[in-house]
Amino acid sequence: MIQKDLVFLRSFLENIKEQRYQNGKLQAFWSHVMEAAYKAELLIDLALVGDKCEDSLDAVSRDINLLKIGAPEIHNGQTQRVNKTSLHIPSQLAAAMHDEDLVGLDDEVETITHRLTRGSKQLNVVPIVGMSGLGKTTLANKVYTAPSVRSHFHVRGWCRVSQTYSIRSMLVELLCSSSSESSNGYLKMDENDLVMKLRQVLLRSRYLLVLDDLWDVEAWNLLEKSLPNDANGSRILFTSRYQDLSLHFEPNSEPHHLRHLTDEESWKLLQRKLFGTEDCPATLSEVGSQIAKLCQGLPLAVVLVAGILATTAQDSWEEVAKSLSSIVLEDEYCKKTLELSYSHLPNYLKSCLLYFAAFQEDEVINVQRLLWLWIAERFVQQAGGKSLEEAAYDYLMALINRSLVMVIRQTIVGGAKACLLHDLVYEFCVEKAKEESFLYVIHNWKAPLSLTGPSNPYRVCVPNTRESKIWELMLIFPNLRSLILFGEDDFKHEEEDLGILLPKLLRVLDFGNSDFRYSFPREVVLLVHLRYLALTGITYIPSAIANLSRLETLIVEDANFDIELPSTIWNIKTLSHLRALTYPGVAPDGFTFPVGSLEVSPNLDHLDTLDLAIDPSPQILQKIPRKLPSIRRLKCRQSYGSREATRNCNEILEFDGLSQLESLHLFGFRGCGFKFPLNLKKLALSYNGQPWSEISTIGKLPNLEVLKLLDRCFVGEEWVMKEGEFPKLRVLKLSRLKFRN
Structure with missing residues (x-):
C-alpha cells in the first residue's frame, strides 16, 4: 500500500516540480512527502535487521495515504503540467567535452602573453582579476598552454589555491605539474622536503607558476620562500576575484582586469555551445540573441543558459528569456542563473548534482568512484537495457552537457575520467544541499559538536582531524545513511564497545585518506546495511565482513x-x-x-571489477576466474607471497573462459603465456617479459580497441607486424620498451 501511494505521489511531485520554488504551499507539501518517504524507508530497513521502532508502518502508511488524498486539493488549479520535447543538438556533447576556446578574447591572451615573456628580468607577478564566471581560469590556461609561453619558460607549474588551501598540497601540485617524476614520492614527503625539492626544480631555470583562484596573500607568503629569483625573467601568474590582492605582492604589479563579453561575443559563445559549427535555426535567432544579451557578458552564465536551452523545446525559449529578465537587476547574477539551471533539471539529476557537495572545493573527482557512490545511494535507475553504471554515466554526461560539471581528464578513448565543479557551482551545491536537508557539511569540529543544520541529517560530510570522533558522530545521528570524510590523518580508534548504538542504516562509508595502519576497524562490520565502503592502509579483511551482506563496493x-x-x-x-x-x-x-574450499564456495555472480593478486600456478589461476562469471574489468598481478615471485612461471595463464571480460591489465607474470577472451576490448601489459613473437596472439583478437604495452612487457629489439593483425585497434600506447635504434 505504501509503495502504491508513493508511486502516485511521485507522479504528482513530477507535475509540480517547476512551480514549487515559487509557491510556499507546494514546497511545504513536497517536504512532507519526502519526509514520509524517508520514514517509511527507515522503518522497513529497521525491520529487516530486526530492530524495533516507536513508530509503526501502519502509522506511516496512514500519513502517506492522507498526503495522497490531499494532493488534488493542494494542486487547486495552481499548476499545470508542462509537456516539453527536447531540442536535439548533436554537437552539444562535443562542445561540453572539448570546447575550451575563448570567444572574442584573443586580445586578452596576447596582452597577458606579452607581460609574461617581456619586460624585467626580475621575478614579477601578473594578476588576472575579475568577478566569478568571467573566465579567469580559462584565460590563464589558454596562456599557460600557448606555444610562445611553452617555448619561453623552461619549467611551468600550476596549482589551485581556493579558500581552503594548505601549503603542502600547493607544493605537491606544483611539483607534480612541473616535474616528470612520479607523484608518489612527493605525496610521502614532509613540508620542508617539498620546499627544498621545489626550489631545486626551479633553481637556475626560467619558470612560470600559475596560482589559480587566490583568495588572500597569506597563501603567497607561505609559498614565496620556496621560489628562487635568478633574475632570468621568471613569472608568477595568479587569478583572483579580489582586485586589490596584487598590492600585497613585492614587487607590486598592475592587475589585468578581465573584461565582460560584448553582446555579440555572448551570442557567438551561446551558438557555439548549442550548435557547434552548425548555423542557428532562423526561428531561434532573435530570441537566442536576446537571451545572450541578458547573460550580461558573463561566460559562465552563457554556458549555464546553454545547458538549459539544450533541453528546452524551441517554443519555450521565450520562457527562459522571461526568467532571465526577472533576475537581471539582482545581485549575484550567476547564482541566480544556477538556480534557474537547477530548477530545469529532472529530479533524478538534482540528487546527483547536489551530491558534489560531499567533496571538497576544487577536488578533482574520479568519475568511476563517483558513479559507484551514486549507485550505492540509489540515485540511478536502469533503463533501456543498460547496466546501472552505464545509466549513471549517462546521468553524468547530462550534467556535463548542461555545463554544470567540467571534464578535467579524459580516458584514452575520449570518455570522462575525472571531473570538477566550478567554485560557484560548488558553493551553490553546498548551500542547496543544506537548504533541502539533502546533505550536511561539517566544516569544523568543536567540543561539544554544535550543528546549525538539520537535527538528524541523512548524509554528512566531515573533515578528518585528530579532534574528530567518527563513532561519536554516528551515535549523534542514528538515522545517518552516508558518511564521507575528507582530509588526511591517522584514524583515531575508539576502544569502547559501541554495539547496537551505531547507525545500522548507514549505506555509504568513505573514510577518505584516514590511515588505519593495517588494522581493519572492527566497528564497521556492525553496519549491516553498508553498500559502499572505502578504507585506507589496511592489509586484511576479517571474516566478519560477511555481516555486510549488502556490500556492493569495497575500495x-x-x-x-x-x-x-x-x-x-x-x-x-x-x-x-x-x-x-x-x-x-x-x-x-x-x-x-582464499583457495582452500573453492569447489564448495558459491560464485560471486555480480562481481564486475576486480584488482587481483594471485599465485600464477594453473591450479589456482584457473579455478578463481570460474567463480567470477560476470567479471568485466580485471587487473591481475603476481602475489607478493607466491612461490613463483622470484622466477619465471613458464605457464599458460588462461583467461579465455571469462566470457564477459572487456578490460584486462596483467602485471609481473614474467615468462608466462596467455590465452585471452575474444570479446576483450582493452588490454594493458606490464613487466611480463614475453618475446615479441607472442604478440601475434594479441593481434588476432577481433574486438581489441586499446592496447598498452608498458614497462618491459615484451623483450627483444624488433616487433614484426603481420598483415591483418589488430583489425579494430584505435589506441596504441608504448612505454619503456627496448627497441633497436
Whole structure:
C-alpha cells in the first residue's frame, strides 16, 4: 500500500516540480512527502535487521495515504503540467567535452602573453582579476598552454589555491605539474622536503607558476620562500576575484582586469555551445540573441543558459528569456542563473548534482568512484537495457552537457575520467544541499559538536582531524545513511564497545585518506546495511565482513601489500567492485582470494571489477576466474607471497573462459603465456617479459580497441607486424620498451 501511494505521489511531485520554488504551499507539501518517504524507508530497513521502532508502518502508511488524498486539493488549479520535447543538438556533447576556446578574447591572451615573456628580468607577478564566471581560469590556461609561453619558460607549474588551501598540497601540485617524476614520492614527503625539492626544480631555470583562484596573500607568503629569483625573467601568474590582492605582492604589479563579453561575443559563445559549427535555426535567432544579451557578458552564465536551452523545446525559449529578465537587476547574477539551471533539471539529476557537495572545493573527482557512490545511494535507475553504471554515466554526461560539471581528464578513448565543479557551482551545491536537508557539511569540529543544520541529517560530510570522533558522530545521528570524510590523518580508534548504538542504516562509508595502519576497524562490520565502503592502509579483511551482506563496493587505498580476503567473502552475493588503489606510478595492490574450499564456495555472480593478486600456478589461476562469471574489468598481478615471485612461471595463464571480460591489465607474470577472451576490448601489459613473437596472439583478437604495452612487457629489439593483425585497434600506447635504434 505504501509503495502504491508513493508511486502516485511521485507522479504528482513530477507535475509540480517547476512551480514549487515559487509557491510556499507546494514546497511545504513536497517536504512532507519526502519526509514520509524517508520514514517509511527507515522503518522497513529497521525491520529487516530486526530492530524495533516507536513508530509503526501502519502509522506511516496512514500519513502517506492522507498526503495522497490531499494532493488534488493542494494542486487547486495552481499548476499545470508542462509537456516539453527536447531540442536535439548533436554537437552539444562535443562542445561540453572539448570546447575550451575563448570567444572574442584573443586580445586578452596576447596582452597577458606579452607581460609574461617581456619586460624585467626580475621575478614579477601578473594578476588576472575579475568577478566569478568571467573566465579567469580559462584565460590563464589558454596562456599557460600557448606555444610562445611553452617555448619561453623552461619549467611551468600550476596549482589551485581556493579558500581552503594548505601549503603542502600547493607544493605537491606544483611539483607534480612541473616535474616528470612520479607523484608518489612527493605525496610521502614532509613540508620542508617539498620546499627544498621545489626550489631545486626551479633553481637556475626560467619558470612560470600559475596560482589559480587566490583568495588572500597569506597563501603567497607561505609559498614565496620556496621560489628562487635568478633574475632570468621568471613569472608568477595568479587569478583572483579580489582586485586589490596584487598590492600585497613585492614587487607590486598592475592587475589585468578581465573584461565582460560584448553582446555579440555572448551570442557567438551561446551558438557555439548549442550548435557547434552548425548555423542557428532562423526561428531561434532573435530570441537566442536576446537571451545572450541578458547573460550580461558573463561566460559562465552563457554556458549555464546553454545547458538549459539544450533541453528546452524551441517554443519555450521565450520562457527562459522571461526568467532571465526577472533576475537581471539582482545581485549575484550567476547564482541566480544556477538556480534557474537547477530548477530545469529532472529530479533524478538534482540528487546527483547536489551530491558534489560531499567533496571538497576544487577536488578533482574520479568519475568511476563517483558513479559507484551514486549507485550505492540509489540515485540511478536502469533503463533501456543498460547496466546501472552505464545509466549513471549517462546521468553524468547530462550534467556535463548542461555545463554544470567540467571534464578535467579524459580516458584514452575520449570518455570522462575525472571531473570538477566550478567554485560557484560548488558553493551553490553546498548551500542547496543544506537548504533541502539533502546533505550536511561539517566544516569544523568543536567540543561539544554544535550543528546549525538539520537535527538528524541523512548524509554528512566531515573533515578528518585528530579532534574528530567518527563513532561519536554516528551515535549523534542514528538515522545517518552516508558518511564521507575528507582530509588526511591517522584514524583515531575508539576502544569502547559501541554495539547496537551505531547507525545500522548507514549505506555509504568513505573514510577518505584516514590511515588505519593495517588494522581493519572492527566497528564497521556492525553496519549491516553498508553498500559502499572505502578504507585506507589496511592489509586484511576479517571474516566478519560477511555481516555486510549488502556490500556492493569495497575500495582499499594505499595498502602497499596484498590484501587478504577471508573465505566468507564468497557469501557476499551483492559484491560488484573490489578495488585496490595506489598512487600513479606505483606497482598495483591487489586482493588475494582464499583457495582452500573453492569447489564448495558459491560464485560471486555480480562481481564486475576486480584488482587481483594471485599465485600464477594453473591450479589456482584457473579455478578463481570460474567463480567470477560476470567479471568485466580485471587487473591481475603476481602475489607478493607466491612461490613463483622470484622466477619465471613458464605457464599458460588462461583467461579465455571469462566470457564477459572487456578490460584486462596483467602485471609481473614474467615468462608466462596467455590465452585471452575474444570479446576483450582493452588490454594493458606490464613487466611480463614475453618475446615479441607472442604478440601475434594479441593481434588476432577481433574486438581489441586499446592496447598498452608498458614497462618491459615484451623483450627483444624488433616487433614484426603481420598483415591483418589488430583489425579494430584505435589506441596504441608504448612505454619503456627496448627497441633497436
